[in-house]
Amino acid sequence: MTTEPAQKALTAADIITFYEQFVKDWENYHNVRLQEEETKHKVEIAQQALQMAAYMQQVENFLDIIAGHFEQTDAFLNGLKQTQAVDTAVAKTREAMLRDEIAGLRKLVVDIKVSSGAVTAASSLPVLEGPEEAAVQILSPPTQARRKNTQTQTISAMAQRFVLNDESKSADTIKGTKTTLDLFIEAFGDLPVSQVTGTTAGDFHDLLLGLPATHGKSKSRLPIRKAVEAAKEQGLETVSGKTVKNHFSRLSSLWSVLVQREIVPKNPWMQWSFNTTKKTERRCWTDEELSLLTQAQWEHRGISRRTYAGMVNVALYTGLRLGEICNLRCQDIENVQGVACFHVRPHPEDSWAPKSTAGTRLVPIHSQLIKAGIMSFLKPGQHFLFSDLPTSSEGVRGAAFGQAFSKLKTKLDLPAEITFHSFRHTVSTKLRNQNASFRELWIDRVLGHEASHRSDVLPGNVTILK
Numbered sequence: 001m002t003t004e005p006a007q008k009a010l011t012a013a014d015i016i017t018f019y020e021q022f023v024k025d026w027e028n029y030h031n032v033r034l035q036e037e038e039t040k041h042k043v044e045i046a047q048q049a050l051q052m053a054a055y056m057q058q059v060e061n062f063l064d065i066i067a068g069h070f071e072q073t074d075a076f077l078n079g080l081k082q083t084q085a086v087d088t089a090v091a092k093t094r095e096a097m098l099r100d101e102i103a104g105l106r107k108l109v110v111d112i113k114v115s116s117g118a119v120t121a122a123s124s125l126p127v128l129e130g131p132e133e134a135a136v137q138i139l140s141p142p143t144q145a146r147r148k149n150t151q152t153q154t155i156s157a158m159a160q161r162f163v164l165n166d167e168s169k170s171a172d173t174i175k176g177t178k179t180t181l182d183l184f185i186e187a188f189g190d191l192p193v194s195q196v197t198g199t200t201a202g203d204f205h206d207l208l209l210g211l212p213a214t215h216g217k218s219k220s221r222l223p224i225r226k227a228v229e230a231a232k233e234q235g236l237e238t239v240s241g242k243t244v245k246n247h248f249s250r251l252s253s254l255w256s257v258l259v260q261r262e263i264v265p266k267n268p269w270m271q272w273s274f275n276t277t278k279k280t281e282r283r284c285w286t287d288e289e290l291s292l293l294t295q296a297q298w299e300h301r302g303i304s305r306r307t308y309a310g311m312v313n314v315a316l317y318t319g320l321r322l323g324e325i326c327n328l329r330c331q332d333i334e335n336v337q338g339v340a341c342f343h344v345r346p347h348p349e350d351s352w353a354p355k356s357t358a359g360t361r362l363v364p365i366h367s368q369l370i371k372a373g374i375m376s377f378l379k380p381g382q383h384f385l386f387s388d389l390p391t392s393s394e395g396v397r398g399a400a401f402g403q404a405f406s407k408l409k410t411k412l413d414l415p416a417e418i419t420f421h422s423f424r425h426t427v428s429t430k431l432r433n434q435n436a437s438f439r440e441l442w443i444d445r446v447l448g449h450e451a452s453h454r455s456d457v458l459p460g461n462v463t464i465l466k
Contacts, residue, residue: 153263154190155254156181162257177254179216180247183208186224193255193264201248201268208244212236214355222355229394230355233402234322235419237282241275248272283417284426290316296412300404307386310377311401315420317366318342319427319447322420324359326398327352328385330378333365340365340375344448351395359448 163169163177187207188200210228213236215221222230231238252269259267285293293312298305314325324344332343342363346353354360365374377385384397392399405420424447431443443449 153193155193155196156185156190158193158258158263159254163254173250176246177250180250183211183224183247184251193258196264196268198268201251201272205244205248205272208239208247209241211239213239215239226394226396229392229396229399230323233326233396233399235402235406235421237421241277245272245274245276248274281417282419282422282425284429285418285422289414289418292412292414293408296408298404298408300400302390303388303401303404307388308401308405310372310374311386312423313369313372314342314374315423316426317369318363319424320344320363321355321359321424321448322398322402323352323396324354324448326386326389326401330382330385332385333375333378334362336362340370352397354448356448358444361445361448363446 159177159181164174184204187204207224207228210231211224212227212231215227221227230236248269252267255264255267255269258264298308311325314320315322320342327347327350328342329347332345334341334343342365344354344363345360379387389398390400391397402420409418428443428447431438
């Protein structure tokens with residue numbers, strides 16, 4: 001039998017000792033916590049001090065920088081004050097000189113009136129009985145007469161007088177002069193010949209060089225500046241240097257007469273140089289060049305490679321012009337007699353239309369184009385088929401794509417004979433080289449050319465490209 005040790009009874013001294021130790025332990029704990037908080041506070045103060053020092057350093061640097069600007073501004077203001085003081089002094093001097101000139105002119109006018117009165121009195125006929133019967137003629141001020149004369153000396157009026165009304169001129173000369181006048185007046189207006197300078201001639205020179213070679217050959221045509229922008233965007237063939245030279249020769253002939261008659265002081269249309277060498281002939285893409293284009297890396301931040309591939313495929317399988325592709329809308333894809341077609345047509349709401357009447361047409365969508373995923377570009381509520389193409393500041397949609405494509409072609413070291421427009425040549429050549437009996441009219445209708453064989457009929461207005 002085990003017995004538990006007897007528990008010692010707590011005495012008052014034991015309790016007092018316990019509480020004394022408890023109080024000491026609590027004080028020690030409190031002191032430790034207090035030291036921790038003080039250390040933490042010191043760290044925070046040190047961090048704030050460092051931040052404040054960095055901030056003050058920034059402020060000091062800023063003040064150093066701004067002080068220099070203040071010094072420059074102060075120097076500029078002092079210089080401005082000095083300039084203003086000089087200008088004021090010069091203005092006062094000029095004002096005094098002008099007042100002297102005005103006084104002199106007034107005296108001159110008075111002298112002229114007196115002398116003209118004396119001449120009129122001396123030349124009066126003796127049959128007149130009194131001054132009240134003398135007929136007085138008021139002359140127009142010289143400036144008004146000069147202004148009226150300038151208004152009648154416009155380029156069209158001078159051409160009419162010295163070229164178009166000249167019976168010795170040939171019909172070709174008159175027709176060519178009218179063509180040149182129409183282009184100039186459309187570009188710059190019917191200017192007085194005195195306002196036509198070398199700068200004007202240079203601007204006309206640059207404008208003509210950018211004009212598409214087909215401009216004016218169809219009934220409906222773009223304004224001259226929009227035609228130049230479209231030619232640049234679509235890579236169209238432009239007029240030759242020989243054509244520009246002919247325009248300048250016609251104007252130079254007119255100005256030679258004006259110089260001879262002292263209507264104008266000089267001829268701004270002379271001594272211009274023109275590149276009359278034969279222009280680069282555009283051609284089709286070869287299979288090797290198309291393969292190189294397919295493997296190339298497209299680089300444009302705003303236009304995706306998917307859009308680039310889609311547009312090239314559309315051009316290669318339809319022969320559409322670059323401007324027509326860029327302005328395709330989702331609503332322009334239609335089902336005609338069970339065949340998916342691009343409906344190329346005017347869209348007045350966007351101020352765009354095909355380049356000619358023949359440009360409005362239905363173009364069947366090739367089966368390979370559908371397999372390549374062209375229909376995936378259709379999105380609900382989307383306006384344009386290729387939605388990520390930007391519009392230039394001149395309002396031309398696709399100008400950025402045309403520039404990027406030209407850069408890519410240059411990077412691939414492809415020849416100048418091929419451009420984006422060469423896809424049309426490729427489609428045209430492929431169709432004409434087919435064994436199938438494709439009529440010329442059908443090919444012209446698909447490509448949007450003016451038909452040369454009007455007796456042919458296109459069955460159902462649809463040609464399927466196999």
